[in-house]
Amino acid sequence: MAKQKIGLGRGLDALIQEKKVTAPVPEAPAPNSEGITRLSVKKVKANPDQPRHTFRNEALNELTASVKEHGILQPLLVRAKGNQFQVIAGERRLRAAIAADLPEVPVIILDIDDREALEIALIENLQRDDLNIIETAEGYKELAEKFDLTQDKIAKRVGKARASVANMLRLLDLPDSIKKFLENGQLSAGHGKVLLGVEIDQEKELLATRIVRENLSVRALEKIVERMKAPPKKKRAQKSDLPLDYVRHLSEKLHQHFGTAVKVHSTKTLANGKKVKGSIEIDYYNNNDLTRVLEILGIGSDDL
Structure with a gap:
């Protein structure tokens, strides 16, 4: 029979297979051929160091309804703590099982230390569907800083491409x-x-x-x-009638005022002494944007 996949990324699945307890554990029934044991929900306790602190009621209610109908489909990851067991990954499933009045939950018991437990908990947290972009990026950063993991190792742990991890981390800048x-x-x-x-x-x-x-x-x-x-288009040799720094400063001020790119072209004097007129270009990108720019200029639709 195929080995139970936990779905936390290939690198972490390998760690879990390595740390899986296959021998009988005191206070627990013997595991089956896949290393899965069934424990009373009363023996399984939440992890106080769990990275996830909030659980949305709506999502938890949906999971509870599913658990009532289908049971727990993916085993929790736990470790022995005295005569009880501490959740490493799967607290939401444990909460749903308790709410659904299940007497037991399927678990995989691991022999791991605090550092490995936290790493697995962090990676499980990163598998959530409701994480926003910044939460995901901060999760990758925490893995890098707490466990000295390279982007390549993080990618293998969470089952993502290295480029995806790198791009997420850059968003924090x-x-x-x-x-x-x-x-x-x-x-x-x-x-x-x-x-x-x-x-x-x-x-x-x-x-x-x-x-x-x-x-x-x-x-x-x-x-x-x-x-x-x-880059600006090359033109015939000419001299701006205004200092370049002033033109840049004015463009930036107008950019802030109009909320769009504004280019200021100073009057210029050509090499032959001829004058070239100046202009101000205000970018807009659709009709709504044009209306907004006109309103800033004090021109309403009734004036057109």
Whole structure:
């Protein structure tokens, strides 16, 4: 018969198979051929060091209903603690079993120390469907810092590609205001990845606010950033009538005021003495954005 898969990533599954207790344990029935033992729910206690501190009532009620109908389909991971057993992974299943009045739960008993127990608990927490992007990134960071794991080792532990882990960790470098948008689901990881390519934090934040306001797609954001980074077109030798630093400062101020890219082109004097007129370009990306810019300029729809 195939070995029981726990579903915590190939690297951690291997650790669990290695640490699985196959011999009889005091206070517990002998395990079956897959290493699964059935324990009274009264003997299984929650882990006070469990990384997950909150359990949504709605999700727990759904799981309890499923447990009443189908039982516990995936065994809990536990370790012996005196004459009882401590949950390493599966506290939500234990809570659902108690709520469903099940007398016993299937478990796999592991022989592991505190450090290994915490690592498994952290990785199980990262398998949750309701984790937001920043919670996942912070989970990867905690694994790296507490257990000195490389990105490659983290990826193997959680069953993800190394590039996926690396991209998640980079999102933690974004300003706090943007991380809040990511936490709330107002920005995607794809948006965050593109914003990381913008050098100035203030410009990142302006773009993030605009994404939320205008519901911009990742592709639309990429086009905006590409345009911001595009080098200026080469022109005939000419001298700006305003200092370059002043023009940049003015462009930045207008960018903040209008919430969109603004380019200021100073009047210029060509090599032959001829003057070239100046201009101000205000970018907009759809009709709603145009209306917003016009309102800032004091032009309402009734004036058109």
